[in-house]
Amino acid sequence: MVKHIELFVKDNRLVELQNDLATIVTEDEFQNSIIELNQDTSGFKTYTLKAPLPERLSVKEIIKFWCKWYDSKLSLDTVLYECKLFSFNHKKIKKLTTSELKLVHLAKLFLVPETKFIIKEPLQNVSIETKHTVLNLLNELSKYNSIITLTNHTEEALLISNNCYRLTEKTFKPIQISQHEPNHQQDISDSNQLERQQIKRLTVKTNEKTLFLDPIDIDYLEGQDGKVVIHVGNEQYTHDTTLQSIEKIIVPYGFYRCHRSYIVNLQKVSEIISWSKNNYSIRLNNTKEILIPLSRQKAKEIERFFNINE
Numbered sequence: 001m002v003k004h005i006e007l008f009v010k011d012n013r014l015v016e017l018q019n020d021l022a023t024i025v026t027e028d029e030f031q032n033s034i035i036e037l038n039q040d041t042s043g044f045k046t047y048t049l050k051a052p053l054p055e056r057l058s059v060k061e062i063i064k065f066w067c068k069w070y071d072s073k074l075s076l077d078t079v080l081y082e083c084k085l086f087s088f089n090h091k092k093i094k095k096l097t098t099s100e101l102k103l104v105h106l107a108k109l110f111l112v113p114e115t116k117f118i119i120k121e122p123l124q125n126v127s128i129e130t131k132h133t134v135l136n137l138l139n140e141l142s143k144y145n146s147i148i149t150l151t152n153h154t155e156e157a158l159l160i161s162n163n164c165y166r167l168t169e170k171t172f173k174p175i176q177i178s179q180h181e182p183n184h185q186q187d188i189s190d191s192n193q194l195e196r197q198q199i200k201r202l203t204v205k206t207n208e209k210t211l212f213l214d215p216i217d218i219d220y221l222e223g224q225d226g227k228v229v230i231h232v233g234n235e236q237y238t239h240d241t242t243l244q245s246i247e248k249i250i251v252p253y254g255f256y257r258c259h260r261s262y263i264v265n266l267q268k269v270s271e272i273i274s275w276s277k278n279n280y281s282i283r284l285n286n287t288k289e290i291l292i293p294l295s296r297q298k299a300k301e302i303e304r305f306f307n308i309n310e
Contacts, residue, residue: 005116007044008037009217017165021142022055023149023157025175026167031150034167038118044148046238049122050107055094059085059104062093063111072111082140083107099130106137109145116146123156125126128283131291132275135159154222154261158293159281166225202250204230204239210238212226219284220292220304221246224304239255256302258282272302285305 005017009024010033024034038044053062062146063085064076072079080086085107088100095102102122122138124133138160141147151157153177155162164175202218204211213232221231223243230237239246247257258264270285272294280294282302295303 003150007034007118007148009034009167011037013172013176015165015172017148018163020145021138021147021149021161022163022165023151023161024165024167025151025154025157027152029285030167032058033136034150035118035120042093043114044116044118046118046120047105047109047184048120049102051103051105053093055092057093058090059093059096059100061105062104066108066111066258070111070113070164074110079107079110083110083128083137102126103130103133103137106134106141109141115144117141118148118150120150121152123151123153123159124148128273131159133274133280137166148199153290154224155281155291155293156177157274158259160281186289202253206236210275213237215255216251216267218255218265219268219290220265221250221255258298258302259292259295261290264292266305269302272299274299 004286005020005022006014007251008019009015009030024031024035032139035046039046058063060076060080062106063079066072066075067074067079069188077086080089083103083106085100085103093101093104105289106122109119112139119138126134133216138147138149140301141231149157149160151160152164154164157175162243167175201215204213213230217232219231219233221243222231226242228239228241228243243257243263247255247263252262255263256266264282264284268284269282271283273281273283274290275281278296281291282294282297283291
């Protein structure tokens with residue numbers, strides 16, 4: 001049964017989100033606004049997963065304390081194992097890494113009496129292995145609780161849930177996600193999709209300038225609000241065109257439509273990550289932080305290109 005979550009995203013605007021696990025993509029300013037608007041009015045408990053903890057206690061000691069304090073039905077060992085804390089359960093809080101500390105904070109959510117949570121940036125600044133654990137824990141929590149996560153990264157939102165929304169200064173709307181990739185490439189043969197040709201300059205018209213980008217410098221392209229955001233290193237350029245239109249131009253230069261909303265430079269791919277049977281991501285060789293969504297339908301194609309499992 002599909003449930004609904006209600007919360008305020010603006011001062012007087014109450015919205016309804018489907019499902020027990022939803023994600024809102026928005027800037028930090030609006031994330032803080034959502035937290036302030038809902039923490040006292042909508043029954044939500046807010047977690048930034050950064051709150052100070054007693055530094056002299058060990059992980060085992062703090063979990064044991066929470067189990068007793070909240071009169072939890074879960075045993076100490078169950079929490080340590082299920083939340084992947086057992087390997088460092090004797091470690092002092094003050095010596096935990098960012099990834100370990102985030103798991104400890106998440107473990108608390110299994111013990112508290114509240115059933116409605118707003119969690120800010122659950123995947124931020126953690127290792128790949130920890131991201132896998134966090135995703136599993138969020139899904140487990142959502143079986144019995146209503147959870148809204150806040151993030152500034154679309155690629156992380158797509159990892160967390162299929163129920164994603166984008167909040168801007170003027171709009172709040174769902175991020176469209178197709179379960180079955182549209183057949184928009186019928187005019188591009190399979191061989192041409194992954195073909196690399198001589199590199200030429202790509203003309204990109206931004207708000208005030210016309211740029212000439214070397215495609216080899218582009219990391220990936222993201223479709224956003226009917227436009228294309230081109231990521232080059234730490235720079236971003238917004239191009240007033242659709243992802244489908246620019247795809248026809250850039251695919252012959254070694255790019256690949258790996259997801260409904262993303263085109264990736266295959267020359268920059270360093271790793272394909274399988275989170276679950278139907279959930280994949282691409283990591284680029286110039287960053288450990290950004291993960292590009294890879295649809296299940298496209299995973300096998302890109303594996304064939306890189307001769308994986310051959």
